[in-house]
Amino acid sequence: EDGYRLWLRYESLATTQAESLRSQARRVVIASPRTATLEAAAGELRRGIEGLSAGAPIDVIDMPAEGPGEGDVVIGTTGGDWRGAPEQTEKAIGPGGYRVSSQAVHGGTYTAVEGQDQSGVLYGVFALLRALQSGNSIDSIELADHPRVGLRLLNHWDNLDRYVERGYAGQSLWDWWRLPDLVDPRYTDYARANASIGINGTVLNNVNAAAEVLTPRYIAKAAKLADVFRPWGIRVYLSARWSAPRDIGGLDTADPLDPAVRAWWAAKADEIYAAIPDFGGFLVKANSEGQPGPREYGRSHADGANMLAAALAPHGGVVMWRAFVYSETDPEDRVRQAYTEFKPLDGTFADNVLVQVKNGPLDFQPREPFHPMFGGMPGTPLMMEFQLTKEYLGFSTHLVYLGALWEEVLQTDTFAQGGGSTVAKVVDGRLDGHELTGIAGVANIGRDRDWSGSDFDQANWYAFGRLAWNPDGDAHVIAREWLQQTFSTDPAFVEPAAELMMRSREAVVNYMTPLGLTHIMGTGHHYGPAPWVDDLGRPEWNPFYYHRADADGIGFDRTASGSNAVEQYHAPVGEQFGSLESVPDEYLLWFHRVPWDYRLRDGTTLWQALARQYDQGVGQAEAMRAEWETLGQHVDPVRRARVADYLDIQVREAKWWRDACLAYFQARSGLDWPDGVTPPPLTLDDYRAMQFPYAPGN
Numbered sequence: 001e002d003g004y005r006l007w008l009r010y011e012s013l014a015t016t017q018a019e020s021l022r023s024q025a026r027r028v029v030i031a032s033p034r035t036a037t038l039e040a041a042a043g044e045l046r047r048g049i050e051g052l053s054a055g056a057p058i059d060v061i062d063m064p065a066e067g068p069g070e071g072d073v074v075i076g077t078t079g080g081d082w083r084g085a086p087e088q089t090e091k092a093i094g095p096g097g098y099r100v101s102s103q104a105v106h107g108g109t110y111t112a113v114e115g116q117d118q119s120g121v122l123y124g125v126f127a128l129l130r131a132l133q134s135g136n137s138i139d140s141i142e143l144a145d146h147p148r149v150g151l152r153l154l155n156h157w158d159n160l161d162r163y164v165e166r167g168y169a170g171q172s173l174w175d176w177w178r179l180p181d182l183v184d185p186r187y188t189d190y191a192r193a194n195a196s197i198g199i200n201g202t203v204l205n206n207v208n209a210a211a212e213v214l215t216p217r218y219i220a221k222a223a224k225l226a227d228v229f230r231p232w233g234i235r236v237y238l239s240a241r242w243s244a245p246r247d248i249g250g251l252d253t254a255d256p257l258d259p260a261v262r263a264w265w266a267a268k269a270d271e272i273y274a275a276i277p278d279f280g281g282f283l284v285k286a287n288s289e290g291q292p293g294p295r296e297y298g299r300s301h302a303d304g305a306n307m308l309a310a311a312l313a314p315h316g317g318v319v320m321w322r323a324f325v326y327s328e329t330d331p332e333d334r335v336r337q338a339y340t341e342f343k344p345l346d347g348t349f350a351d352n353v354l355v356q357v358k359n360g361p362l363d364f365q366p367r368e369p370f371h372p373m374f375g376g377m378p379g380t381p382l383m384m385e386f387q388l389t390k391e392y393l394g395f396s397t398h399l400v401y402l403g404a405l406w407e408e409v410l411q412t413d414t415f416a417q418g419g420g421s422t423v424a425k426v427v428d429g430r431l432d433g434h435e436l437t438g439i440a441g442v443a444n445i446g447r448d449r450d451w452s453g454s455d456f457d458q459a460n461w462y463a464f465g466r467l468a469w470n471p472d473g474d475a476h477v478i479a480r481e482w483l484q485q486t487f488s489t490d491p492a493f494v495e496p497a498a499e500l501m502m503r504s505r506e507a508v509v510n511y512m513t514p515l516g517l518t519h520i521m522g523t524g525h526h527y528g529p530a531p532w533v534d535d536l537g538r539p540e541w542n543p544f545y546y547h548r549a550d551a552d553g554i555g556f557d558r559t560a561s562g563s564n565a566v567e568q569y570h571a572p573v574g575e576q577f578g579s580l581e582s583v584p585d586e587y588l589l590w591f592h593r594v595p596w597d598y599r600l601r602d603g604t605t606l607w608q609a610l611a612r613q614y615d616q617g618v619g620q621a622e623a624m625r626a627e628w629e630t631l632g633q634h635v636d637p638v639r640r641a642r643v644a645d646y647l648d649i650q651v652r653e654a655k656w657w658r659d660a661c662l663a664y665f666q667a668r669s670g671l672d673w674p675d676g677v678t679p680p681p682l683t684l685d686d687y688r689a690m691q692f693p694y695a696p697g698n
């Protein structure tokens with residue numbers, strides 16, 4: 001059990017269920033003209049049924065002249081006459097929609113998987129397999145659904161030398177050196193896994209992009225990957241380096257208003273589409289953390305995005321322009337900067353541009369308030385960017401289920417158009433009536449046999465796909481689904497394990513950054529605690545910038561008396577965050593600077609509360625480890641032991657986080673230890689000396 005099969009295990013069901021499936025799924029019938037996608041769907045169905053029913057090989061045939069027979073599983077696009085008069089269910093309407101149903105025939109039944117289009121068939125097949133793997137019977141089955149968001153993309157931060165920036169699961173999957181000649185079968189398994197959760201696009205290379213990926217050699221390599229992914233409904237996208245016309249095009253400028261630059265990009269787009277007819281488009285990180293961009297020429301982000309958009313528009317491609325910008329010279333509070341820069345550009349982007357925004361205004365922290373651009377840019381399609389790879393949450397070493405974090409963000413009310421204006425509604429286009437919609441997830445996938453660096457990190461890949469499909473999805477339900485398919489359908493396992501996953505996110509917040517603390521991780525690699533760091537080149541790279549702890553107090557004043565970041569939120573959100581009366585405890589130090597003896601609503605002082613939260617985080621990690629001793633009994637020994645080993649690391653490091661942070665804050669505040677708190681076993685200097693010089697870095 002090396003984790004390779006992910007949630008697509010198709011292990012044999014219990015005897016009676018397997019027998020019943022065998023009698024009701026005797027052959028796969030393709031009802032529409034065969035295409036690569038329908039064949040992929042049929043092949044997956046056959047594989048799933050054969051595995052689950054532990055039965056003999058089953059046939060895949062075209063629809064026979066006499067129509068479907070009892071025990072057939074028929075797949076096809078809607079509108080055929082194979083199912084009688086095809087009725088639509090509201091839920092199945094729209095691209096990618098499907099309906100799975102039991103139909104009567106000759107006194108028995110057959111199962112129909114109808115898609116609105118080719119991808120819909122594929123998604124219907126995976127929905128059926130998900131239901132069967134989760135312990136449902138194929139009898140009287142009725143499933144219907146459709147994706148709510150158009151672009152559901154992974155972003156790989158993979159370099160061309162196979163190094164994965166912020167990757168904790170080994171090298172890049174893409175073997176650029178041997179492509180396009182050698183096609184690793186893993187590419188197909190990657191595509192299957194993505195298709196099974198509705199992901200329909202992948203950006204192959206790092207946002208800190210090398211221009212070489214746009215040279216003919218690499219276009220041919222990307223084209224080969226696109227060929228493998230296409231049957232699975234997945235399009236390829238590339239990160240484009242802004243200065244490519246200079247780097248590889250022989251021009252001496254990358255000014256977006258220069259006709260030669262525009263012509264270069266238009267020709268480049270033509271060249272890419274000649275090799276990849278369904279190429280998705282470009283993702284761009286510009287004028288951010290040293291990356292080149294249009295501002296070098298006095299042009300705006302909109303000028304830059306629109307120029308690329310014009311090159312892609314004739315081919316139907318999109319530009320995903322990232323809003324992760326903050327200046328090295330601007331003294332403005334870092335979390336204000338993206339909004340300040342992009343808000344005036346709202347409504348000026350071309351029709352095929354999305355602005356891609358991280359969930360919070362800082363950088364993928366264990367907890368941040370939502371980014372004020374959500375709800376603040378009604379005239380622009382905003383693409384959500386989540387991070388699956390846990391750069392700031394203990395890498396692939398700590399068990400943290402991100403579904404809980406993402407649900408919290410998506411369900412937050414921006415109040416942009418009064419109550420009920422959730423981030424989910426901004427992202428799926430409902431709030432402002434956008435047709436073009438997207439969600440991106442920074443991938444946590446590499447060459448490790450288990451793909452994600454740990455068994456439980458696979459859940460974050462899974463949950464991302466499911467929430468991209470439906471941003472109103474329920475993270476707890478998704479956790480259950482994943483557990484059933486990945487480990488066991490036994491309710492004695494599934495429910496407590498799902499609850500453990502749901503609590504895991506709060507645990508990491510508590511032992512790393514409680515009460516609105518943020519960005520106090522180790523320098524560069526972001527692993528382990530380092531709240532004391534204050535000597536890095538740029539102020540906002542230093543943990544100290546974010547907490548400013550001294551003898552008087554702790555926290556970052558973002559109210560009107562401070563940076564006034566609260567003004568970027570709509571009423572009443574800004575008021576709620578801005579007032580000590582109403583700010584939720586979990587954002588206290590994000591928005592406010594308070595003295596150490598400040599009393600929280602429950603009467604404890606800030607110093608007591610901080611010590612309590614850190615300790616609670618450790619307790620939660622210990623509880624997870626203890627629970628796994630029981631839950632692990634339901635799991636095969638190999639994966640059980642691996643999860644247990646990781647939990648041991650997590651408990652040890654949760655203590656390290658608690659002790660190091662409290663030792664530091666005690667030294668800054670000069671206060672005595674609160675009653676009942678055991679002082680850390682080591683000195684602050686000891687903690688400062690603990691470094692991870694060779695942690696997977698940036």
Ligand code: BDP
Pocket residue numbers: 165166207208285289324363364391698
């Ligand atoms: C930060 C990462 C850095 C990325 C950057 C980005 O530390 O490696 O390049 O985000 O999103 O979180 O561009």
